[in-house]
Amino acid sequence: MTSYPAWTPAPRPGIIPLHPLSFGVILGRSFSALRQNPKVLLGFALVVQTVAILVATAGIVAVGFATFGRLASLRPGTDEFETVLAGSIAISGATALVLSLASGALGVIVQGVVVSEVAHAVVAEKHTLGGLWRRVKPVAWRLIGYSALVFLIVAVVIGIVAAGIVGLAVSVGPAAIILAIIVGLSAIPLSLWLSTKLLLVPSVIVLEQATVFGAVARSWRLTRGRFWPTLGIIVIISMSFGVLAQVISVPFSFVTMGLTSVITPTGDPEPGQIIALLVGTLLAQAFVTLIQTIAVIVQSTAGALVYVDCRMRREGLDLDLSSYIDQRDAGVAAPDPYRRNVGRTMDGRWQQPPAYGAPQPGYGYAPQPGYASQPGYPPPPVQQPAYRPAQPAPAGSPDPQQAGTTAEPPVAPTDRPSSTDWTAPGADRA
Secondary structure, eight states, rough: OOOOOOOOOOOOHHHHHSSSOOOHHHHHHHHGGGTSSHHHHHHHHHHHHHHHHHHHHHHHHHHHHHHGGGGGSSSSSSHHHHHEEEEEEEEHHHHHHHHHHHHHHHHHHHHHHHHHHHHHHHHTTTOOOOHHHHGGGGGGGHHHHHHHHHHHHHHHHHHHHHHHHHHHHTTTHHHHHHHHHHHHHHHHHHHHHHHHTTTTTTHHHHOOOOOHHHHHHHHHHTTTHOOOHHHHHHHHHHHHHHHHHHHHHHHHHHHHHHHHHOOOTOOOOOHHHHHHHHHHHHHHHHHHHHHHHHHHHHHHHHHHHHHHHHHHHHHOOOHHHHHHHHHHTTTTTOGGGGGSSOOOTTTTTTSSOOOOOOOOTBOOOOOTTTSTTTTTTOOOOOOSSOOOOOOOOOOTTTOOOTTTTSSSSOOOTTTSOOOOOOTTTGGGOO
């Protein structure tokens, strides 16, 4: 009985091809990946961003009313007034700092969910929000800890620099302004460099279950050699959404001013003016929140795609993804491809091969760098020339021409046909 292999359908295409990605593919798919699962991604991110903004705004306003409201009962210029004013400013600042940390924590959770969705979309899988959260939940506190660590380091550095500039301003005066300008301009390339080198930290934490410091070191290694494409993607996405936010907020400002002048033509503060100002501000903030939400999704998607691309180039992740897809479609339980072969070295796999036809010693051609060292890949066959020059005879061997014989071995007389053995056709009938 002859057995035939079982037929399996062609694998479903994911959001990216399973080979190293170009700059344009990463940038384009970062914007278009939102269509893969918009109900989960956009809905979840929009709700989280809206809640974070509303809670932060309400908290800051409530604390401000409670603290600065005490100043109405005090006489300005007195020691008590100055003390209450300084305390109110400190309490409001601390409240804003805590609420900003909480908003950042919610934002990094959104990034983790987006990374999980992109990882499934690469292998053509679509999950619900609950399924995505099950992957993020074990490392949620690591994401929050990483966000808090970055915020703390930035706050400490800014505090030290600000204290130094203030000290110089007291001692040398105008020179501190020039120093502040130089420091501010120097902070721009430094922040871009650090943002690029640490872009893959959320992806490493979510997909590899790495620790915070382990993810930082891993992101640093994976972006080595891919710094400039990654930086270009970050800059283009950030500038695009920054310009879009300004384009939307400026017209709303003009609309608010127009409504204010129509409702209150005399310029006196009236309830109608306040209502128009609030309506315009809320509408502008709603659109800006939507843009910020989409920006978070696109930036997180770009980081996840850069992570996949870097691992394809350095560790052969595309082989693991292809194997996972084949096993899944065949009904075989396959392990998580993103946690297999972590740290495998395959640096020469996607390098430019040497020029074809370059002669090498031994009449062969050199294999592609790194090819023969890869596990599971046999070395390429060595091409041999059709003609090989005759090798000289070993010393001491007789020369066939001088010996009067040929190089062919002698043939027995019975094996070689004689000219008399041939008979013309039909001679036997004569």
